[in-house]
Amino acid sequence: MALHPQAATVIAQTRQWIERLVLAHNLCPFAHQPYQTDRIRFSVTAATKPELLLAVLKAELHALQATPTEKVATTLLIHPEVLTDFYAYNDFLDDADELLYQEGLEGILQIASFHPHYQFSGTEPDNAENYTNRSPYPMLHLLREASLEQAIAQHPNVDAIPERNIQVMHQLGVDTLKRILQGKSV
Incomplete structure (x- = not known):
């Protein structure tokens, strides 16, 4: 599958979102270390159909595992x-x-979801809490279960993360969150 022609721009915008929202507001306390040590693989696909994306996903899952x-x-x-x-x-x-x-990867890898229009069930489209999973582009976050379990074991209160993140989103407000997603200064 061909790389997306604007991959460098897409990655730069995604990195900016990670830095300005995810890391700056500690939405994922487990993201700092892999980001700072440059151990996040950014893969931008040019897939235009779900079945093509599924083939790319399969390759990426196996590449991560290997x-x-x-x-x-x-x-x-x-x-x-x-x-x-x-x-x-x-x-x-x-x-x-x-x-x-x-692929026999259940329990080894998992997929987290992020999308520019992410909406949790029971919320309105512009509710601030939806921004905990909003990203500049649709993306699938491929995670290693063992690494996630290790990070969770070291965190003092993993169950408090979602509620804390919702509070942060409300404090920032939808207008600020939209500007961050659009790469504008806040």
Whole structure:
């Protein structure tokens, strides 16, 4: 599968989002170390159809599993040309989980979801808490279960993270969050 022609720009915007929102506001306390040690793989696909994205996802899952954690801790599979509609993206997540199962990677790897229009069930589209999972582009975050379990074991109160993040989103406010996602100064 060909690399996206604007991969460098997409990665730069994704890095800016990570730095200005995820890390700056400690939304994921586990992200600092892999980001600072350059162990996040940014993969930008030019896939334009869900079935092509599924093939890229399969390759990325196996590449992550085959690469030592010391080199790549996690992968962000960014797909700007496919599943831009959140509901289609959300439906695709079932296919992604099925792929994990079919490939024998369930319990070894997992997939977290981020999308520019992410919306939790029971919320309105512009609710601030949706921004905990909003990103500049649709993406699938591929995580190693063992690394995640280790990070969780070292965190003093992992159960408090989601509620804390919702509070941070409300404090920042939707207008600020939109500017951050758009790469504008706040």
